[in-house]
Amino acid sequence: ENRARLIIKCPDQPGIVSAISTFLWNQQANIVSSNQYTQNPKGGEFFMRLDFEYQPGTNIEKLKQEFQEIADRFQMEWRVSLVHELKNIAIFVSKEPHCLLELLWEWQSGDLMANISVVISNHENSRQLVEGLGIDFYHLPITKETKQEVEAKQKDILEDYDIDLIVLARYMQILSPTFVDVFKNRIINIHHSFLPAFIGAKPYERAFERGVKMIGATSHYVTNDLDEGPIIEQGTEPVSHEHNVDDLKKIGQSIERRVLAQAVKWHLEDRIIVYGNKTIVFE
Amino acid sequence: ENRARLIIKCPDQPGIVSAISTFLWNQQANIVSSNQYTQNPKGGEFFMRLDFEYQPGTNIEKLKQEFQEIADRFQMEWRVSLVHELKNIAIFVSKEPHCLLELLWEWQSGDLMANISVVISNHENSRQLVEGLGIDFYHLPITKETKQEVEAKQKDILEDYDIDLIVLARYMQILSPTFVDVFKNRIINIHHSFLPAFIGAKPYERAFERGVKMIGATSHYVTNDLDEGPIIEQGTEPVSHEHNVDDLKKIGQSIERRVLAQAVKWHLEDRIIVYGNKTIVFE
Amino acid sequence: ENRARLIIKCPDQPGIVSAISTFLWNQQANIVSSNQYTQNPKGGEFFMRLDFEYQPGTNIEKLKQEFQEIADRFQMEWRVSLVHELKNIAIFVSKEPHCLLELLWEWQSGDLMANISVVISNHENSRQLVEGLGIDFYHLPITKETKQEVEAKQKDILEDYDIDLIVLARYMQILSPTFVDVFKNRIINIHHSFLPAFIGAKPYERAFERGVKMIGATSHYVTNDLDEGPIIEQGTEPVSHEHNVDDLKKIGQSIERRVLAQAVKWHLEDRIIVYGNKTIVFE
Amino acid sequence: ENRARLIIKCPDQPGIVSAISTFLWNQQANIVSSNQYTQNPKGGEFFMRLDFEYQPGTNIEKLKQEFQEIADRFQMEWRVSLVHELKNIAIFVSKEPHCLLELLWEWQSGDLMANISVVISNHENSRQLVEGLGIDFYHLPITKETKQEVEAKQKDILEDYDIDLIVLARYMQILSPTFVDVFKNRIINIHHSFLPAFIGAKPYERAFERGVKMIGATSHYVTNDLDEGPIIEQGTEPVSHEHNVDDLKKIGQSIERRVLAQAVKWHLEDRIIVYGNKTIVFE
Incomplete structure (x- = not known):
């Protein structure tokens, strides 16, 4: 199916969730579940896992390239994994x-x-x-x-x-x-x-x-x-x-x-x- | 402290998380923790709890009035509760x-x-x-x-x-x-x-x-x-x-x-x- | 090995454990573990499970016949099962x-x-x-x-x-x-x-x-x-x-x-x- | 009430349970619950706890003196404690x-x-x-x-x-x-x-x-x-x-x-x- 996961680690600061969710919204992807954890809202590390459904026919490589811009802005370590690609x-x-x-x-x-x-x-x-x-x-x-x-x-x-x-x-x-x-x-x-x-x-x-x-x-x-x-x-x-x-x-x-x-x-x-x-x- | 919780229930559809998190970001609020659950990404009910820190001096009544617009768009049942107001x-x-x-x-x-x-x-x-x-x-x-x-x-x-x-x-x-x-x-x-x-x-x-x-x-x-x-x-x-x-x-x-x-x-x-x-x- | 279990149910009264353990002692059997439960020491039911090791060469049928006398005295429902006889x-x-x-x-x-x-x-x-x-x-x-x-x-x-x-x-x-x-x-x-x-x-x-x-x-x-x-x-x-x-x-x-x-x-x-x-x- | 506990530790050998339970039976005491553990039936240590009800009017000191004979025979460390004597x-x-x-x-x-x-x-x-x-x-x-x-x-x-x-x-x-x-x-x-x-x-x-x-x-x-x-x-x-x-x-x-x-x-x-x-x- 068209399911993927986005895993993120970056310094915490306001605007991260907004940036990511707006990005996915623009891709017409739907967030199925979301988990986040912040060590400390002031200056700690921020961690997130998003499970989302993308539109059939979405070019995932292109999606990743476009996401890199957000990742750069927030100094993210990140990866996307596709659910149908078994490890x-x-x-x-x-x-x-x-x-x-x-x-x-x-x-x-x-x-x-x-x-x-x-x-x-x-x-x-x-x-x-x-x-x-x-x-x-x-x-x-x-x-x-x-x-x-x-x-x-x-x-x-x-x-x-x-x-x-x-x-x-x-x-x-x-x-x-x-x-x-x-x-x-x-x-x-x-x-x-x-x-x-x-x-x-x-x-x-x-x-x-x-x-x-x-x-x-x-x-x-x-x-x-x-x-x-x-x-x-x-x-x-x-x-x-x-x-x-x-x-x-x-x-x-x-x-x-x-x-x-x-x-x-x-x-x-x-x-x-x-x-x-x-x-x-x-x- | 300046902590509040936003509790939401509405029909699931793309764009909810983006709308809410962008709203809070515009209020200069920081999301401390977030939980969501969707019965079914296609046509089910969506539930969310956001724990956020607002700017000192924020007018909460005004924030609520402004949020009502988003709430209307997504047909939300919602409430905001302030952590320092004990029940x-x-x-x-x-x-x-x-x-x-x-x-x-x-x-x-x-x-x-x-x-x-x-x-x-x-x-x-x-x-x-x-x-x-x-x-x-x-x-x-x-x-x-x-x-x-x-x-x-x-x-x-x-x-x-x-x-x-x-x-x-x-x-x-x-x-x-x-x-x-x-x-x-x-x-x-x-x-x-x-x-x-x-x-x-x-x-x-x-x-x-x-x-x-x-x-x-x-x-x-x-x-x-x-x-x-x-x-x-x-x-x-x-x-x-x-x-x-x-x-x-x-x-x-x-x-x-x-x-x-x-x-x-x-x-x-x-x-x-x-x-x-x-x-x-x-x- | 020479292991057996004795399972007993009878009306509770003084002397049961003494009678059973003395019987086994006379058979040169060694009690390995023992569990008992009484609903009520006065007039309730008494339940017991004894795990014992008998002497090599013991005639189990004879042992059972001899135990019947004690069983009759205390109105016991009972059985002996041999550990090596798998069910x-x-x-x-x-x-x-x-x-x-x-x-x-x-x-x-x-x-x-x-x-x-x-x-x-x-x-x-x-x-x-x-x-x-x-x-x-x-x-x-x-x-x-x-x-x-x-x-x-x-x-x-x-x-x-x-x-x-x-x-x-x-x-x-x-x-x-x-x-x-x-x-x-x-x-x-x-x-x-x-x-x-x-x-x-x-x-x-x-x-x-x-x-x-x-x-x-x-x-x-x-x-x-x-x-x-x-x-x-x-x-x-x-x-x-x-x-x-x-x-x-x-x-x-x-x-x-x-x-x-x-x-x-x-x-x-x-x-x-x-x-x-x-x-x-x-x- | 007339409840006591007998706690025993001694080298394991056949006949211990028989000796103890017959002793209590002769005292007209009723065993209410009993637990035992043996490390190894051949040459290990044997441990027992008996909870018993004694006859009203029983002279506990005399009972202890008489039990000492059994204790000596089996090299027991032992004690009796009365339930109504709170610690x-x-x-x-x-x-x-x-x-x-x-x-x-x-x-x-x-x-x-x-x-x-x-x-x-x-x-x-x-x-x-x-x-x-x-x-x-x-x-x-x-x-x-x-x-x-x-x-x-x-x-x-x-x-x-x-x-x-x-x-x-x-x-x-x-x-x-x-x-x-x-x-x-x-x-x-x-x-x-x-x-x-x-x-x-x-x-x-x-x-x-x-x-x-x-x-x-x-x-x-x-x-x-x-x-x-x-x-x-x-x-x-x-x-x-x-x-x-x-x-x-x-x-x-x-x-x-x-x-x-x-x-x-x-x-x-x-x-x-x-x-x-x-x-x-x-x-």
Whole structure:
């Protein structure tokens, strides 16, 4: 259909909404929904997401060129994305398939509007599942020695499939800084704890040792500080003394599934704006 | 401060946001936050709430007159409310004080921006609490025979205090239709069930009898159909076979407190638009 | 392993726990966990679930015979179930597969300890999924005219597979009274509303019409009063004016999946005792 | 009434439940509710809480003496507490009164079964509230120089009032090790974060900086490792980019109130057993 989204970040000042909405009105576009957030009306940053319907036959490239004038006037960072142009996703996964399964499920039922182009794993065990759905699967085992070489292969694959978003669906390898830099704010990870509690390895084991009464999961964009990237979504569930480490993992898996799928959907719908080390999420 | 809210309802069509935001821009007003909802971009209803900062010295009456032209063009129902003009609340309560207490607590801690002008009860037991906070208290017992007469007294009091909003904080009397008509969409009730389950009397007893595994509470605007008015907010909590009716009441009280206080705050902040028998709530 | 569960219901009186635990102690069995509930210590009903480990080589039939003496003394209804004897499940499903999928998923990951013996559907669309997992699938379409005949076929299948539990995983047909009687307290249904709200057809449509702010789902044992059987578990999620009927269905599906799977697991672990039209659930 | 609770910890082995329940049966006592937990049936620790009704006129001291024999046989740590003997509470509070208010509210409405004997604060602002309810209030300001002296005064007061439990209801002073040792497992604190995230000062400020999407609160027994004591209960609520530090504090306060009151009630009902640095909570 003729739906597009306009995402904007600029210094706040009077007249922004008027300028944008008048521009769209002149294009005979209709604003379907609109979200905005200002840190501070005096001198803060202004963020906006507009969902609009444009006239059939609208030349989008021309529309963008014309909008650039407004963007310049207000010093905007901005982009327009067309709803019918689906983003290409690559899913990275290790042995535990629950997050991968959730994404595939949502995708099959039409709730995850994207192309799942390829799944890359350092284990073989998900191949059948993935290929059974007609998605390409690459088994790329990793060792310390081969890491650089494997990442090079991964990059080639990502390029071949023209990937827009990488989802680390319980991928238990740390990506190298150069890899991360290439995909800034385009790699979403799920960490199996309520960050910043239990950064790093074995969070469920450590949660059990500490005797917490709730566990959680956190989806975030990957940066080169481990588990320190901009948080997108978090979830928690109560636990008790009766739960051992395996129980925590089981309960945690359902939180992970939910929290990762939510983050991916928000990204695909252009609802997330990264600002510093935080996110603005227009739900 | 110089903050105001513009609340709008009109048939959806292109150009509304442009017209409004350009109007405010010409008034040198700055939009601080904005929410909109459209049922259907083609021929549905459009709803909007704008929170804006106007220039010191702005003549608000003049601003309203000028806005009327836009309002006419788009067939708007609309209003402007000034943030510094606090609304006057009357709280009606019967014997159980927990909802009254919650509202007074929120009010004392500065979270409920209103004047609690008067408390009216058919019981004496809350007098000390209310008067201790410097709020006027009226004890108006009700019987079938005196109902009409008492409602007349209540109306006099409401007029004397220039009341904008009536909150039924567990007031166990049914208001007569003429009373309700006078305060259309300005009486908020808390019903102690998850509506439409357990409409009417003794919902906790009936929830216990049915063996439900969750109980709830519902805040809604009062209409002349008992417990059928537009729902504002609902909450639930899990219960088990171990809970008897008294336990359900106890658990329910904390839901009631939360759900009623939330509804009142949203009303005070002009976040609720009634549409048919439903509400649009701009959180 | 050598694990068993003892489930008891009897009039409350002193000495029950002593008698049972001494019996097990004399059998050299070790109580692993124990739950009890008494409606009223004076003259109410007493309910108990004991999870115990028996000695390797214990003759369970003999143990049961010996326990009968205690059972008689306290007028107990009781049963012993062995953990390693998995129950046989038949899943009935219509067109929407999300609840079926959830159960299969839990079963594959080892969290649902049962044999899923057979899936029966009045639609063809889940065949591939089911048979792909090595589970038998029967397509039995139903019309008013063929209902009696189809139910006879269903009963034959259930007998052939020696089914202990029927799960109605969004099966949109009403079972006849004679069918229900045969499987008393052994048919679990998921209803797509927060009962007793929206009993019957099209609950999401009616929830939308009413403008509720939360929706829910309810798992219950099937009786011959539609949606009136003993409730096992309920869940809710918040919704808003922005959600249309399709959105409610989507949000509701994830509640249904969770609430049904929970009920089935509790049943399989003998955690549910039906009492009148209610359930005691020993979590 | 004639209600008591028996709390037990011992190495797990067969025969414990039999011995205890037979003992109570011989005393003509009736078990009203029972909870048990075993870490591991082979060689782990066993924990039990029994709620029982004893015969009017029972000599409790004699009952305890006779139970000692069973306790010796199974190497039990144990205690009996009588429900009608209310525990004496001292509440410590600094400037923010919301947790104090919650406890007083629950106490007034009969939900917190204890004597609130005294409130001690390093600020004056809660005096009127506390004394208005007939509870003694001590204003004991603290500086680095006077800390030792003030703690000595506090200890005298606690002794004078025969205090069983100290509740730190947002008391912003760190107690000295000697003080803590005297009240081991009898000081409950509320920390305004989801531990182990944001240990120490200014957790809401740090949560804001980190951009978390949920905040929490934790009630725990105080040990001499700051915020590292056994966790009793935790709660969380979602937050968004729209919330500033003050909003987080406001949302957090309602979590703190709930989580602290819950922990205090569980302690008063002898539902908590501390084991290592963890708690077993028999809800």
